[in-house]
Structures are given as structure tokens and as C-alpha cells.
Amino acid sequence: MSNYPDRVITSQSQDFNAWYLDVIANAELADYGPVRGTMVIRPYGYAIWEAIQEFLNVKFKETGHSNMYFPQFIPYSFIEKEASHVEGFSPELALVTIGGGKELEEKLVVRPTSETIVNHMFTQWIHSYRDLPLMVNQWANVTRWEMRTKPFIRTLEFLWQEGHTAHATPEEAENEAIQMINIYTKFAYEQAAIPVIAGRKSRVETFAGASKTYTIEAMMGDRKALQAGTSHNLGQNFSRAFGTQFTDENGQRLHVWQTSWAISTRFVGGIIMTHGDDAGLMLPPRLAPIQVIIIPIWKKDAEKMEVLNAASSVKEVLQTAGVQVKLDDSDLRTPGWKFNFWEMKGVPLRIEIGPRDVSSRSVVISRRDIPGKQGKVFGISMEPSILLAYVKDKLDEIQSSLLGQATSFRDSNIVDVSSYDELKLAISQGKWARGPWSASDEDELKVKEETGATIRCFPFQQPQGIKTCLMTGNPAEEVAIFAKSY
Amino acid sequence: MSNYPDRVITSQSQDFNAWYLDVIANAELADYGPVRGTMVIRPYGYAIWEAIQEFLNVKFKETGHSNMYFPQFIPYSFIEKEASHVEGFSPELALVTIGGGKELEEKLVVRPTSETIVNHMFTQWIHSYRDLPLMVNQWANVTRWEMRTKPFIRTLEFLWQEGHTAHATPEEAENEAIQMINIYTKFAYEQAAIPVIAGRKSRVETFAGASKTYTIEAMMGDRKALQAGTSHNLGQNFSRAFGTQFTDENGQRLHVWQTSWAISTRFVGGIIMTHGDDAGLMLPPRLAPIQVIIIPIWKKDAEKMEVLNAASSVKEVLQTAGVQVKLDDSDLRTPGWKFNFWEMKGVPLRIEIGPRDVSSRSVVISRRDIPGKQGKVFGISMEPSILLAYVKDKLDEIQSSLLGQATSFRDSNIVDVSSYDELKLAISQGKWARGPWSASDEDELKVKEETGATIRCFPFQQPQGIKTCLMTGNPAEEVAIFAKSY
Numbered sequence: 015m016s017n018y019p020d021r022v023i024t025s026q027s028q029d030f031n032a033w034y035l036d037v038i039a040n041a042e043l044a045d046y047g048p049v050r051g052t053m054v055i056r057p058y059g060y061a062i063w064e065a066i067q068e069f070l071n072v073k074f075k076e077t078g079h080s081n082m083y084f085p086q087f088i089p090y091s092f093i094e095k096e097a098s099h100v101e102g103f104s105p106e107l108a109l110v111t112i113g114g115g116k117e118l119e120e121k122l123v124v125r126p127t128s129e130t131i132v133n134h135m136f137t138q139w140i141h142s143y144r145d146l147p148l149m150v151n152q153w154a155n156v157t158r159w160e161m162r163t164k165p166f167i168r169t170l171e172f173l174w175q176e177g178h179t180a181h182a183t184p185e186e187a188e189n190e191a192i193q194m195i196n197i198y199t200k201f202a203y204e205q206a207a208i209p210v211i212a213g214r215k216s217r218v219e220t221f222a223g224a225s226k227t228y229t230i231e232a233m234m235g236d237r238k239a240l241q242a243g244t245s246h247n248l249g250q251n252f253s254r255a256f257g258t259q260f261t262d263e264n265g266q267r268l269h270v271w272q273t274s275w276a277i278s279t280r281f282v283g284g285i286i287m288t289h290g291d292d293a294g295l296m297l298p299p300r301l302a303p304i305q306v307i308i309i310p311i312w313k314k315d316a317e318k319m320e321v322l323n324a325a326s327s328v329k330e331v332l333q334t335a336g337v338q339v340k341l342d343d344s345d346l347r348t349p350g351w352k353f354n355f356w357e358m359k360g361v362p363l364r365i366e367i368g369p370r371d372v373s374s375r376s377v378v379i380s381r382r383d384i385p386g387k388q389g390k391v392f393g394i395s396m397e398p399s400i401l402l403a404y405v406k407d408k409l410d411e412i413q414s415s416l417l418g419q420a421t422s423f424r425d426s427n428i429v430d431v432s433s434y435d436e437l438k439l440a441i442s443q444g445k446w447a448r449g450p451w452s453a454s455d456e457d458e459l460k461v462k463e464e465t466g467a468t469i470r471c472f473p474f475q476q477p478q479g480i481k482t483c484l485m486t487g488n489p490a491e492e493v494a495i496f497a498k499s500y
Numbered sequence: 501m502s503n504y505p506d507r508v509i510t511s512q513s514q515d516f517n518a519w520y521l522d523v524i525a526n527a528e529l530a531d532y533g534p535v536r537g538t539m540v541i542r543p544y545g546y547a548i549w550e551a552i553q554e555f556l557n558v559k560f561k562e563t564g565h566s567n568m569y570f571p572q573f574i575p576y577s578f579i580e581k582e583a584s585h586v587e588g589f590s591p592e593l594a595l596v597t598i599g600g601g602k603e604l605e606e607k608l609v610v611r612p613t614s615e616t617i618v619n620h621m622f623t624q625w626i627h628s629y630r631d632l633p634l635m636v637n638q639w640a641n642v643t644r645w646e647m648r649t650k651p652f653i654r655t656l657e658f659l660w661q662e663g664h665t666a667h668a669t670p671e672e673a674e675n676e677a678i679q680m681i682n683i684y685t686k687f688a689y690e691q692a693a694i695p696v697i698a699g700r701k702s703r704v705e706t707f708a709g710a711s712k713t714y715t716i717e718a719m720m721g722d723r724k725a726l727q728a729g730t731s732h733n734l735g736q737n738f739s740r741a742f743g744t745q746f747t748d749e750n751g752q753r754l755h756v757w758q759t760s761w762a763i764s765t766r767f768v769g770g771i772i773m774t775h776g777d778d779a780g781l782m783l784p785p786r787l788a789p790i791q792v793i794i795i796p797i798w799k800k801d802a803e804k805m806e807v808l809n810a811a812s813s814v815k816e817v818l819q820t821a822g823v824q825v826k827l828d829d830s831d832l833r834t835p836g837w838k839f840n841f842w843e844m845k846g847v848p849l850r851i852e853i854g855p856r857d858v859s860s861r862s863v864v865i866s867r868r869d870i871p872g873k874q875g876k877v878f879g880i881s882m883e884p885s886i887l888l889a890y891v892k893d894k895l896d897e898i899q900s901s902l903l904g905q906a907t908s909f910r911d912s913n914i915v916d917v918s919s920y921d922e923l924k925l926a927i928s929q930g931k932w933a934r935g936p937w938s939a940s941d942e943d944e945l946k947v948k949e950e951t952g953a954t955i956r957c958f959p960f961q962q963p964q965g966i967k968t969c970l971m972t973g974n975p976a977e978e979v980a981i982f983a984k985s986y
Contacts, residue, residue, distance in 0.1 A: 047571035048578070048620055049608060057566035057636065064567065080543035081550065085533035085657050086641060087594075092534070105601055108573075110610065112595040114645035122535060124596065124610070134534055144832065150543065155572060155641065159600035171571050346630065 030236040051163035051170035061303035087122040092130035096255040102222020133256035166283030174278035180270040187271035191247040194275040195228035198243040207298040207416035213471030225249035234287035239499040245275035295360030299409040311368035446497040450481035450490035516722040537649035537656035547789030573608040578616035582741040588708020619742035652769030660764035666756040673757035677733040680761040681714035684729040693784040693902035699957030711735030720773035725985040731761035781846030785895040797854035932983040936967035936976035
């Protein structure tokens with residue numbers, strides 16, 4: 015904390031990108047690694063990732079997946095086996111060519127994703143229908159040689175989980191892909207307070223090697239879209255390329271149907287850019303490493319002891335009840351400095367305790383999500399059960415209030431369009447455009463070229479009624495959402 | 501399970517190495533990756549690693565360490581900065597030379613360990629004494645280009661945690677290094693039931709770049725030693741190489757004092773080779789992914805339902821109380837086959853429930869660590885509180901019994917020696933030799949050359965009395981332990 019640089023944070027309206035980088039530096043979420051495009055995830059940022067892991071890991075296990083670990087070095091020849099996969103990933107590969115001082119006979123790919131090596135192993139483990147479904151997940155690092163990088167959002171190396179499953183039927187694989195995007199959606203809404211829009215990617219935007227890609231798309235504070243998680247129905251693309259077959263009940267050899275799905279440290283960037291404001295970070299209580307910061311206030315030395323004692327008991331009460339609480343009893347900074355610092359770090363609730371509070375056996379509690387005096391409540395009793403109930407209640411309120419604010423923001427920035435002109439207008443205003451779409455891949459690429467926007471998804475939640483493609487005037491089955499994106 | 505190959509496991513006495521590989525294959529702990537020397541950690545093996553992680557992660561946080569993440573790509577020049585570090589690691593490096601389709605200007609090292617990149621970052625975060633101590637840890641993969649590999653024990657890529665700390669004084673660094681080896685020791689004894697010997701490495705065996713290396717050494721079933729965890733006092737070696745300095749209370753610029761410490765997936769290999777027997781794996785209850793396996797037994801279809809119902813309630817009772825329990829209700833295999841299978845998988849307790857047990861409201865419970873009929877107890881009441889108490893009690897008993905057995909085995913295989921001839925005899929008998937040592941590095945290397953044994957450590961627990969070096973006859977301050985090792 016002593017090296018908190020007391021830097022001003024650029025305002026969002028002035029330069030959203032500068033604001034983002036300022037928050038990351040000031041809140042000590044991440045730092046730049048020595049190799050271009052790499053990122054060091056610092057303890058406070060990593061703690062957010064740990065909270066994400068903790069929640070998802072339980073959900074994955076509840077739905078029958080086991081964790082395991084695949085090696086990160088993949089023979090180059092593997093990547094070449096699935097045609098669209100190699101096309102999608104070959105420009106982004108990091109290659110190991112020297113090992114133990116010697117030039118290698120075959121170059122090794124540092125995994126950009128693991129479908130190929132997973133299939134290589136699955137062929138050895140899957141023999142009959144009794145081995146299916148095979149449902150695994152790994153928490154791992156992956157490497158993609160990105161040219162334009164940004165902490166959390168797009169880095170040369172990042173952390174993620176990648177689930178990989180194999181099934182006996184296409185229906186099961188489809189159900190699995192949908193189940194996992196639903197888990198991500200629920201996680202985004204309920205834990206991260208991010209009202210993502212879940213849907214299907216267009217053919218153009220589908221993962222290299224997948225039959226269908228499902229996605230959750232989040233609107234950031236600058237109204238750009240962030241793809242925050244994906245779930246792929248891989249069909250038989252990889253199983254055909256690798257010969258991943260099983261014998262069914264009738265003794266027939268068939269290729270398995272597969273899925274893969276991932277959420278990465280990019281999600282941390284999504285949290286920052288969804289909830290943050292000009293004062294800094296604002297963390298949803300359910301993922302906040304520190305949910306409550308206690309700041310003791312004293313002027314005279316005589317007051318210090320009793321204030322610190324009271325602060326410690328309050329901490330004890332909350333901690334015992336499972337609240338993530340920290341007491342900032344440092345002598346080095348003033349209370350005012352601490353208020354700003356922990357506000358900037360996005361801690362949902364602040365408890366102040368001064369000599370007068372000690373006398374009245376009460377505390378002052380401020381909400382991070384309501385600025386200034388409106389968010390400040392005096393005279394909350396220190397009586398453990400009352401205080402604890404109040405704190406838990408407020409944390410819940412903040413959690414829903416953040417989701418509510420983000421939802422209003424999102425909804426007020428999505429425009430329903432029925433023509434290409436309307437689409438262009440919406441995009442030029444920085445908004446998302448939603449409109450019926452049944453045009454060609456070429457038309458989709460034309461939109462991208464002319465407006466900078468891409469189809470983020472065909473949302474699962476579709477409006478009723480007859481639809482006419484905004485581009486061609488032909489009948490359309492679905493609306494698509496167009497937006498500029500990260 | 502259907503692809504359990506029904507292979508026989510080579511007996512330990514016939515070929516310990518073949519036994520080890522058979523157990524790993526049959527128990528589905530790991531498999532070979534496509535790149536030579538790499539390993540796929542399968543769900544059952546990974547679950548043991550997760551149990552290790554869960555325990556240590558809590559201990560690290562309790563002692564003030566924060567998790568974070570450093571990039572795995574390290575500029576080649578970093579490795580060269582600390583002289584003995586480059587000497588130790590350069591033969592083992594994997595190098596990335598191509599990124600995004602282009603030859604890189606500077607080769608990148610895939611981390612073999614992170615001291616160099618950690619120091620590079622520490623120089624940016626540490627300014628004054630107020631920033632110290634800085635205590636972090638990461639769970640990560642590391643790569644070492646090993647020529648002779650063996651699953652878990654020595655693989656080209658492995659998983660580990662690496663702790664890194666920086667302190668203002670040499671005393672603090674020393675205390676930290678000792679604290680961490682003590683945590684590892686306690687973990688080995690109490691969780692893994694492995695009676696490691698903790699001590700200090702000789703100069704020859706000290707980590708490349710450390711001032712002192714502390715180690716825990718475990719005796720495997722073939723009496724070879726396994727270095728199961730290390731904690732290094734790095735002194736100022738890396739801080740001088742990287743210029744990691746702080747300003748003290750008097751305004752003086754000083755180099756920090758550092759430590760690093762690690763436990764890896766190698767530890768899983770140590771568990772296998774400490775407790776396993778000719779029937780397969782034997783897992784200590786506190787790290788076992790499955791602590792209790794329930795096997796329902798029925799002959800007539802009419803019996804099946806009531807037996808399965810009883811088995812399910814027993815499972816429910818144990819699961820609710822936090823016992824890791826699995827019910828193997830598969831129709832595909834006989835009870836006898838299941839007994840062997842779960843014995844081979846090392847599950848500490850087996851509960852059998854047949855029609856007669858259902859009538860008498862009781863179960864049959866067998867211990868994995870006591871072979872045959874002696875380990876089998878009939879008529880344990882199904883009454884939830886009685887059954888649960890019994891199971892918990894037996895799991896505790898097994899935990900201590902495994903530690904007891906391993907301790908007796910260890911102690912009966914360590915010979916106190918007072919001359920080089922005695923040392924040679926002990927080593928030739930496959931035992932560990934413990935004797936006073938104050939000879940030179942050259943003498944130590946001579947022992948290695950002539951006997952194949954190395955100094956595993958100077959144990960913390962030293963015998964009383966005057967000591968005379970077994971090699972030179974000079975006075976010696978300490979006994980050392982010599983052994984052949986993995």
C-alpha cells in the first residue's frame with residue numbers, strides 16, 4: 015500500500031482505455047511482464063480470479079465433470095489435422111524449437127487451446143459406449159501470439175478453464191454445450207452482476223473447428239461488447255480428424271460428438287469495465303476479495319486503543335460469519351486517504367469507527383455503489399447480530415443494485431433496427447444494434463468493414479413476430495446483435 | 501471403469517519400477533502425453549493433487565502469502581544473470597524461438613522456475629522497507645527438459661506451487677525458509693502419512709542460486725530416497741543479480757533477502773511409492789479422492805432394490821457428514837471384480853451390503869491396509885450415528901497406521917555408520933546410511949561415484965554426542981544421510 019502512487023485516474027468520459035489502465039495500475043490488479051503482451055496477475059487481481067474459479071469449479075463438478083491436466087506442448091502436426099482449426103490458430107502460435115540445448119525434430123506448439131491433444135488422448139481412453147460420456151475440465155495457461163494486447167482482455171498468455179467432453183449422440187453434445195453456456199450465464203448474472211446476452215455465434219464468428227459456438231456477450235462501460243465466455247458444439251470435426259471412435263450397443267464403430275467451453279482471466283477485465291466508475295474499481299460483493307473494509311479513526315493517542323479494540327471486535331464478528339473483511343489500521347495514512355484508496359479498490363462496504371461511535375456502540379457504514387453522503391448511514395449498532403444482519407443485507411443489496419444498474423445501462427444502449435441505415439446510425443452512436451438477419455456471410459463481413467461492428471450473437475431470447483432481414487428484406491428467422499467489440 | 505484392462509500388476513519384489521508403472525496405468529492416475537517425457541494427469545491422479553493443493557493453499561494463506569501469477573515466458577537474458585542459476589538450468593531449457601509466424605529477436609525460456617522473472621517484477625514493486633516482507637505464491641506449470649523421465653517423479657512438464665518472498669533482513673528470510681519446510685514436513689506426516697526426514701542440503705546438492713536449501717526426503721518402497729519438497733534461502737544472490745533493493749528506515753539502499761519453496765506433482769509419485777503394495781495403490785485417507793467405496797451385493801433381482809436402497813442411504817449418511825464416498829452400483833461387474841478394482845485404486849475403506857446385511861440392518865467393513873480377513877469386520881450397525889462414528893474412527897486409524905508402517909519401514913532401513921566401509925555396505929544393501937560428515941565436496945562426489953549415493957540431507961534432528969567424520973576422521977558437527985535417490 016505504501017507504494018500506492020497517488021496517481022489520478024483518468025475519467026471514463028475523457029479516455030475509457032486510459033481509465034481502464036489507470037484502474038489496473040492503481041488497484042494493483044496486474045502489471046506488464048517483461049515479454050511484450052504478457053501480464054503479471056497481482057494478488058488483488060488474482061483473488062478475483064480465485065473467486066471465479068471457486069464458483070465455477072463447484073458447478074463443473076456438480077454437473078459431472080472431473081478436473082485433470084493435459085500437457086501444454088502439442089506436436090505441430092496435431093494442429094494441422096483439423097482444417098479450419100489450423101487456419102484459425104496458425105498465425106497465433108508460439109513454437110518451441112529447442113529443447114535441452116538441441117534443435118527439435120518436430121516443432122512443439124505451446125497450447126493455444128487443447129482440442130487436438132485432448133482428442134489424441136481420448137482415442138486411447140474411449141473404446142465403447144460405456145466409456146461415454148467422457149467429461150473433463152482443466153484449469154491451465156494458454157498462449158496466443160496476439161499483436162494488440164491489453165491487460166486481462168487480450169494477452170499473449172492467459173489463464174482459463176477449458177472443458178472437453180465426448181458423447182455418443184449429437185443430441186447429448188448439443189445439450190452439454192447449452193448446459194455449459196447456461197452455467198456461464200447464471201454465473202455472470204448472479205456472481206459477477208453482469209447482464210450478459212447469451213446466444214449463438216454467426217458462422218463467420220464460430221470457433222475454428224466448431225459446428226456451433228454459443229457465447230455470452232457483455233456490454234462494457236464504453237458500450238463495446240466483450241465476449242466473456244464460449245461453449246462450442248464441436249460436432250464430429252475433431253473426432254473425424256483424430257479418429258476418436260467408440261463401439262455402440264450394436265457393435266458399430268462411430269465417431270464421438272464433442273464439446274469444449276471456456277472462461278478466462280479476460281472475465282476479470284469484464285468485471286472492471288462493467289462496474290467501474292471514475293473513482294476506480296467497483297466489485298460485486300460475491301466476487302470481491304474484500305467485501306468490507308474497516309477504517310478506524312482517532313485523533314488523540316488516548317482514543318487509539320479503544321477505537322482499535324472496537325474495530326477488531328467488529329472485524330471478528332464479520333470474519334467469523336464468513337464475510338471477507340479487512341481492517342486497515344495502518345498509522346502511515348490518514349482516514350481520508352484510506353477512504354479514497356479502498357473506494358478505488360472497489361470494496362463494496364466501508365465501516366468507519368471513531369471515538370464517538372465507540373461511545374454510542376455504533377458504526378458508520380458507506381456503500382461503494384452510492385456515491386457521497388447518500389451512501390452513508392450513521393448509527394448502525396455494533397451489537398453483533400444487528401451489525402451482521404445489516405452488513406449481509408447491504409452486500410446483497412449492492413449485488414442486485416450493480417446488476418440492476420448494468421442492466422439499465424445495457425438496455426438503454428441497445429437499439430432495435432430494421433434497416434442497414436438504422437444499424438449504421440446505432441453503431442456510429444456507439445450503441446448495439448439488434449435486428450432481423452438472414453443475409454450472407456459476405457454481407458456480414460461488409461457490415462464489419464463499413465461499420466466496425468460484428469454480429470455478437472443471435473440471442474437465445476428472440477422477439478415475437480414476423481422478421482424481415484434488415485439487409486436483404488428477405489424473411490429472417492432471428493434477430494442478431496451487432497456491436498463493436500474488444 | 502469399463503476400460504479397466506484387468507491387467508496383472510507386477511509384484512514390487514519382482515520389479516519395483518514395473519510395479520509403479522502398472523499401478524499408474526491400472527489405477528488411471530496418469531498417461532503418457534504425445535511429446536516424449538510429458539504426462540497427462542488423469543482425473544483420479546489429479547484429484548490427489550487437488551487434495552494436496554487444498555491443504556497447502558490454506559496453510560500458505562494462513563502464514564501471510566498471497567497467490568498471484570507470473571508469465572511463463574522469460575527472456576533468455578534473465579536466466580543468464582545469476583551465475584550458478586544459469587549453470588544449473590541451461591541444459592534443461594525449452595526455448596520458444598518463433599512467435600506469430602516470425603523468428604523472435606530474443607529467445608524465450610519456458611519457465612523452469614521463476615526466481616528471475618520474480619526478481620524482475622520485485623524491483624518494480626519494492627521501494628521501501630514498508631513494502632517488505634513481500635510474500636507470494638503461484639500454482640503453475642514448469643518445464644525442464646529432462647532426459648530420463650518417469651510419470652509424476654520426473655517429467656518434462658510438471659505442476660507445482662512456487663513461493664517467493666523478499667525480506668528486509670537475513671534473519672527474516674531464514675525464518676521464512678524454515679517455516680515453509682516445517683509446513684511441508686507437517687503436511688507430509690499428517691496428510692500424506694509420509695515420515696519424511698527434514699534437513700539441510702549439502703553445498704553440492706543446494707539449489708542453483710540458493711545460499712541454503714532445506715529439503716524433506718522420503719523413503720520409497722524400494723528404499724530409494726525421494727526429494728519431496730524444498731525450501732531455499734536465496735540470500736541476496738538474486739537480488740544482487742537483479743538489483744532488487746529497498747530503502748531502510750535510515751534511508752539506506754539495501755538488497756532484499758529472499759526465499760523460494762516448492763512442492764510439485766512429484767509428491768503424488770511419493771504417495772504411490774510409499775504406501776502401495778502388490779495389490780496396487782494405498783491412499784492415506786486425508787488425501788484419498790474416495791475414502792469409502794460402497795459395494796452392494798445381490799444375487800436375485802428381488803434383492804437388488806432393497807440392497808441398493810440400503811446402500812444409497814448409507815452413502816447419504818456418510819456424504820452428508822463430509823466423507824468422500826462412492827457407491828459402485830454398476831451392473832457390468834461382479835462384486836469380486838469390484839473388490840479388487842477399488843483395492844487396486846487404494847480406497848481406504850470398503851463397505852459391503854448384501855441381503856442379509858439389509859435384514860440385520862448392518863454392513864461389512866474392510867480396511868485396505870489390513871489384507872484379507874483380518875481387515876474385515878462384520879455386523880457394523882447401519883444406524884447413522886454408529887456407522888458414521890465407526891467410519892471416521894477407522895479412517896483415522898488407517899491414517900495413523902499408514903504413517904506407523906512407513907515409519908517402521910524407514911527406521912529399519914537406516915543404518916548408523918561410522919566409516920566409509922560401513923557406508924558402502926549399507927548402500928550396497930539398498931539402505932540409507934547415516935553418519936558424521938565434515939569432509940569436502942570432492943569426497944562427497946567420490947561417494948556418489950563409487951556408491952551411487954548422495955547426501956540427501958543433514959537432518960534437523962541430530963544425535964547427541966561427539967562426532968567423527970566417517971570419511972576423514974576429523975571432528976564433525978553433524979551427521980548426514982546418504983542414499984540412492986530418484
